[in-house]
Amino acid sequence: MEELSFEHIAIMGNLFYEDSNKKIYLTPEEPHTYHSNQWIYKQLPNIEEWRRDVQRQQQFHQAHQCTHLAFTFPANHHLDNDWKQILNKEGYQLGVLELYVIESAELARWQTKSDVQIQIVDKDNLEDYLTIYNHFALPFGHRFADESVKRTRIHIQQQYDNVVRLLAYYQNQPAGILDMIVSDEIVEIDGFGVLENYQHQGIGSTLQAYVGQYADTRPVILVADGEDTARDMYLNQGYIYKGFCYQVVKENIK
Structure with missing residues (x-):
């Protein structure tokens, strides 16, 4: 790697x-x-x-x-x-x-759930994505959330950036989102979240397995809050700690 x-x-x-x-x-x-x-x-x-x-x-x-x-x-x-x-x-x-890193091949082998469907965000599912996006942005303040949702809407509509945005449906209900920032060398996971009512249903692992398949041979990286319980989850899942x-x-x- x-x-x-x-x-x-x-x-x-x-x-x-x-x-x-x-x-x-x-x-x-x-x-x-x-x-x-x-x-x-x-x-x-x-x-x-x-x-x-x-x-x-x-x-x-x-x-x-x-x-x-x-x-x-x-x-x-x-x-x-x-x-x-x-x-x-x-x-x-x-x-x-x-900073955490994992080989894409390892992610791609993760078990997925048949009742979780992953879609790439486009004009047809944009509002479902933005509803979840706004939910996770609001704790940082209404001004930030409004500004961020407006920017993201424009970027999706105009295909402005190198971000592939994923939307997970669980039993046909929008339940989680994940952004892939894509380059020739790596794929970065960002904006990853599953709504509280849908956690522990395999949605997060199915999203990450999709990332592994999409990344092909490229390594996958992400940044996590060092004081968050998510760091233990990433280590247990096989991510490698690379620094702070x-x-x-x-x-x-x-």
Whole structure:
């Protein structure tokens, strides 16, 4: 398996600036989408450098109606207690993202359920997909959910991106969704969720088996919340842990 890293994870946003230390994503048409408006560090800054970057990012974001600050730190670099105390004191939410990889052939062998039907999303099943999508977006706020649903609708209708969106029906009822971000080298799983009432019915495993078949010989990657119980599920299912990174967000900046 090719050595994969966070560098292979797709960022859905406009790359505004890049140098040897960082990438700056700024997407004015989606001001409430954190990952589309963030700074991703290649090298770990010291605290004073980061404070200067905070001031610059705040100026950029306020000029484009973004009401948050967001930074992703380099992969596999731990933040010490000084960092964590400062981030907590200044009102940042600290999260850990973890990268997982699995061979497509292994996914393709997973057992599927005959009463789960997988469809690629198009104009005919678009509304069923967006209803579930909105359900999973709402916990991040109504402004984000509305913005994200609007963007996704346009992307599907205009076939704008390299995302193949899947919709799972369980006994003819829409029950789960999964996005495949497709490139020549890999397939990334994103936007994966099964409605609570339909969990433990084999829907998630059937969706992932479809991904394995679609990916053919390409490896499959995904990013999971390091504090989520899903990480244990992925390890138990045969995914290989490949690393972590810290991500911080501050909401409702003035």
